[in-house]
Amino acid sequence: MQALRGLCAFPITPADAEGRIVEADLRRILSRIVRAQVDSIGLLGSTGNYAYLPLDERRRALEIALDAVGGRMPVIVGVGALRTGDAEALARHAREAGAQGLLLAPMTYQPLTADEIVTHFARVAEAGGLPLVIYNNPTTTRVTMDVALLARLAALPHVAGVKMPLPAADAFEAEIATLRDALPAGFVIGYSGDWGCSRALMARADTWFSVAAGLWPDTTLTLSCAASAGDAASTRQAEERFQPLWDLFRRHGSLRVIHTAARLMDLTETDPQPPVLPLPDSELPALRAAIRAMER
């Protein structure tokens, strides 16, 4: 599906301590993304703190975003929830509100069986009736999706793509070949984990699901285009300025880093939702340096 290819920017979702969306901040962050003309927006991903926001505020965030974007690019939205019924309700709302696609992670408390995961995805995909991207993120869901499980999920109606975590030892070519072989023709295979995604694109992945693009869409688009074109020299050059940021992402998790960066850049005064805390003060000098590098 074309809407799911290229660079997908994941904005933070600015919200106050009670979880209420700060509309002006969300619009400000989205306007930067829209102006940069990336390929799509991934609202309420892990970076968008979806797992920690009240359900009614998640609906409100989507409505604000769709209004702010005004159809200028596709908006796909995270509808993951521990309760299947909650995820179904969010998926129905997303379609009614006018979203272009869904992201669904198998959030877990009880370790789930493969059958439970497949049943959950089938019900949510059916409720939404929109192209759905499997959110394969073992760091947050603790679900390790093997190729057999991905193939079962990809065979469900509406399931159109997968957001993969970075493979071990940078084995993008082998992994993408295995996935293309096991998954339906045209199935979208994208990656997250910003620091590895230029290599994913050079190995012909379809999509980069990017945290950095939520805050620096222009700079990230430059890198994404170079990597998608297979231009190794330009990719290396474009990527240089990202290194201090990648380093902080790896050490603290991208959510804490990017949310604190947005605050330092005066785009919001909000913090991540507790229990998640902002980056420790001791890292603010390193973060300021990383921001300067991105804006050089």
Added chain:
Amino acid sequence: MQALRGLCAFPITPADAEGRIVEADLRRILSRIVRAQVDSIGLLGSTGNYAYLPLDERRRALEIALDAVGGRMPVIVGVGALRTGDAEALARHAREAGAQGLLLAPMTYQPLTADEIVTHFARVAEAGGLPLVIYNNPTTTRVTMDVALLARLAALPHVAGVKMPLPAADAFEAEIATLRDALPAGFVIGYSGDWGCSRALMARADTWFSVAAGLWPDTTLTLSCAASAGDAASTRQAEERFQPLWDLFRRHGSLRVIHTAARLMDLTETDPQPPVLPLPDSELPALRAAIRAMER
């Protein structure tokens, strides 16, 4: 704290497909526990499906339970939530409703830092103002609590005990000695993982947090008393009938097994909350045999 010692029975929370508590079923299951005179009730633990129930139904379940128990034994209640604010609100409600203690697991989506976990526990413990048991369950929370983290949590006001997972290689004596050394005097050290808990009690753990006691309180109390008394022969004898049940617990997770057992025993017509599914039909003969063994 005396109310947290001995055998703590964890009932299921019967609820319909929309997550609404089925009051008559909950009262029926609680009346068996009260009649058996176990030491306490652990409402809305993992077995009670707390992570999958709507917040307002969790409040309702506690109010029903406190009314049904009528002060005849202490009720401690799980107040875990992904959002710190939700857990705080549940803790406040628990105190106002009249619960005797709280259970708190560090539910996770984003992997949390030690500082984030400590801050979360401090806020929820403060909001509740009741004796709080740390719910240390890496299988569901994916948080591995080392002794240093437990010591930080145990130093917080109101934190009074810990529910530990079974140690590797049955090393109860060594682990309990280490914990007694690191944690405040009188701190309650209990275990869950039913199939290992008689050994925990024989090694002088304070509490057995028991799934089986939620459905078979009498039989489990017999085993618990024998093990607490250090009577190895009676413990072995009392435990024999549990073996088919333990075997199913280990293979399928105790929640699926116990909820399906309650249904086979005509105590409820409900299933676990999706995405969690009941025990597969292929295991019903084994479950029926396990129930017969328990009731022999």
